[in-house]
Amino acid sequence: MKKSLIIFFAFVSGLYLMSCNRDEVNTVEDDLTESVQLSAARIAASTDTVTKQKCKGKLTEVAAADLPASTKSYITANYAGAEIQFSGKDASGQFVVGLKLADGTHKGLLFNADGTFNKALEKYGRGAKLTKVEATALPASITGYITANYAGYEIKRAGKNDAGEYFVAVKKDDTVKVVKFSAAGAFVEETTPPAHPEGAKGKRSKKGK
Known part of the structure; x- marks a missing residue:
């Protein structure tokens, strides 16, 4: 009986370790996929037609949590379930935000320095x-x-x-x-x-x- 219990616990422990290893591999794969998508989103936001026309100079990355409350409120109200993939600020204080919408499509938005909505980016989704x-x-x-x-x-x-x-x-x-x-x-x-x-x-x- 004791031997059976030892074998059982060894089997369960093995399954647990295998599961942990799979999770670690999946995390690495997720990180790499996210890295590629994030880089594409950043560049798309920085090089969009509207960004070039409306923004002044190079964009400085801004954490999503640090965006103005009015910007975050606008996104929550108009794009429920959207994920902020990129957000940045230009020399004049305007904000550019790249979103991945709940349906998997992409949308880029330009906000004024006070955080209020200005207009949508024209070509962000393609990039x-x-x-x-x-x-x-x-x-x-x-x-x-x-x-x-x-x-x-x-x-x-x-x-x-x-x-x-x-x-x-x-x-x-x-x-x-x-x-x-x-x-x-x-x-x-x-x-x-x-x-x-x-x-x-x-x-x-x-x-x-």
């Missing part, structure tokens, strides 16, 4: 939404550029927006970078995502509950 691309399906110019310029890095995630531009997450040890390429496969820019994207934090907290 922020990504379709997954397998590493083996990436153009040779992209994989060749990464091999030549990111020694020791491994391609972990890739996506393409509606304009055909590529966003590729590469990882080396604990360092992740997201590299943007044009639809033709030419290098555009590199971004370094935060260590723990906000969306991934939320997923981890839900798992822990």
Whole structure:
């Protein structure tokens, strides 16, 4: 009987450890996916037609929690269930906010310095939404550029927006970078995502509950 109990507890412990390991793997995968999506959202918000016309200078990132109360109230009232993927402020104090709506579509909004709504971004949705691309399906110019310029890095995630531009997450040890390429496969820019994207934090907290 005692031997049976030992075997039983060993079996249960093994299942628990396997579950924990799966959760850790899923968290890493979530982080990488979120990093690619977040980079695409940031760039889409910064380069939208309205942003270029209305904003003054480069956008400085602002935490969603630090947005004006009127801005957050407007989003809550008009876009229930939306996730703030990006928020930034220009030199004149205007705010740009990129949203992922409850139906999976994307929306970009411009707010005045006092937090009141100004207008919607014109092309944000095309740049922020990504379709997954397998590493083996990436153009040779992209994989060749990464091999030549990111020694020791491994391609972990890739996506393409509606304009055909590529966003590729590469990882080396604990360092992740997201590299943007044009639809033709030419290098555009590199971004370094935060260590723990906000969306991934939320997923981890839900798992822990």
